Amino acid sequence: DAGVIQSPRHEVTEMGQEVTLRCKPISGHDYLFWYRQTMMRGLELLIYFNNNVPIDDSGMPEDRFSAKMPNASFSTLKIQPSEPRDSAVYFCASSKGQGRGYGYTFGSGTRLTVV
Amino acid sequence: AQSVTQPDIHITVSEGASLELRCNYSYGATPYLFWYVQSPGQGLQLLLKYFSGDTLVQGIKGFEAEFKRSQSSFNLRKPSVHWSDAAEYFCAVGGGAQKLVFGQGTRLTINP
Numbered sequence: 001d002a003g004v005i006q007s008p009r010h011e012v013t014e015m016g017q018e019v020t021l022r023c024k025p026i027s028g029h030d031y032l033f034w035y036r037q038t039m040m041r042g043l044e045l046l047i048y049f050n051n052n053v054p055i056d057d058s059g060m061p062e063d064r065f066s067a068k069m070p071n072a073s074f075s076t077l078k079i080q081p082s083e084p085r086d087s088a089v090y091f092c093a094s095s096k097g098q099g100r101g102y103g104y105t106f107g108s109g110t111r112l113t114v115v
Numbered sequence: 116a117q118s119v120t121q122p123d124i125h126i127t128v129s130e131g132a133s134l135e136l137r138c139n140y141s142y143g144a145t146p147y148l149f150w151y152v153q154s155p156g157q158g159l160q161l162l163l164k165y166f167s168g169d170t171l172v173q174g175i176k177g178f179e180a181e182f183k184r185s186q187s188s189f190n191l192r193k194p195s196v197h198w199s200d201a202a203e204y205f206c207a208v209g210g211g212a213q214k215l216v217f218g219q220g221t222r223l224t225i226n227p
Contacts, residue, residue, distance in 0.1 A: 004158075033214075043205065044218045056214070091158055103149045103207075104215060106158035 004107035006092050012113045018080040021110045023092030024073055033104060034067055035075050035091040043091075049075065082114045117142045119208050119218035127224040130198055136191040136221050138180075138206030149207040149215065150180055159205060165189065176200070196207040201225045 005024040013019050025032050033048040047057040052069045060067070064083070069075040079086055089111050093104040118141045128134055140146055147166040151159040163174025170182040180191045189206060203222050209215040 001171060040119045045214065093159075103151075103161045104159075104166050106151075106160070108156075108158045 004092055004105050006090075006096050006107035006110050008110060009108065009115075012115065013082055014068045015083055015114055016081040018078065018113075019082045019086075019112060019114075021073045021077040021090050021092075021112070023077070023107060025075070025092070025094030029094035029096050029105070030072075031095045031097065032055065032069060032075050033093040033095075035077070035093065035106075036088045037091060037109070038088045046077070076082055079112075082112075084114045087112055087114050117146070117208050117216050119206050119216055121206055121218035125222045125224065127226060128196055129226045131195050134191075134193045134200070134223070136204050136206075136223070138189045138191065138218060139187050140189060140206070140208040140219050141187065142208055145184075147209045147215075148180075148182060149209075150174065150178070150189075150191050151165045151205040151207065151217075152176075153203045153205065154156075155202070160165045162191070163203075166215075196223075196225055198225045198227065199209070 007022045010062045014017045030051050034046040036046055046059045047067045048055055065079055067077045089109045091106050091109045093106045095104045096102050120139045122137050149164045150162040152162050153159045162178050163172050163180055165182045167171045173179050178193050180189055182189050201223055203220045205220045206218040207215045
């Protein structure tokens, strides 16, 4: 298995632009998680899905952020409009069951820089 | 609510020395416990996990961790560190239907 695949690896964009981050989870995993990592705040859970349905989006910072999972093999995290404070590394992770007993498998992340 | 505390933000050890990274958790029942490692520019990789049975668990890269219920701890150990072990280490706790909660991480520096 190729693991969790994220694209792009790096994204540099100007303030106000729309940014879309993509994730392909491991086949057979029924949970998908989006995390944001910064030096100041560490690893933050933004949203997670179970069987393509959003379960908890309480970590999404504001309405500028949205996430979708149209099918079991693809998810997107969109920021519109982007702001410099959104600069961070965004990780996608997937698991069988909600991590219990299995843990999460993380992608390599997307480093987002908003200038 | 479940929580994880990693008391050490940054630890420096010499190559070949032993290592122990601390992790304390708060959870009302028997937890599932994990250690992850993050190398620079990479995602988090699972080192080891505990959810039942033997309280001393072995992981990849020569790491082990011991679950101590009485101390609510799950410390990570390695008898002899290598320069390639320099990374950030995260402890996480979960259980039942609860999603995993991660600690703030401990950055490990290795002196040659």
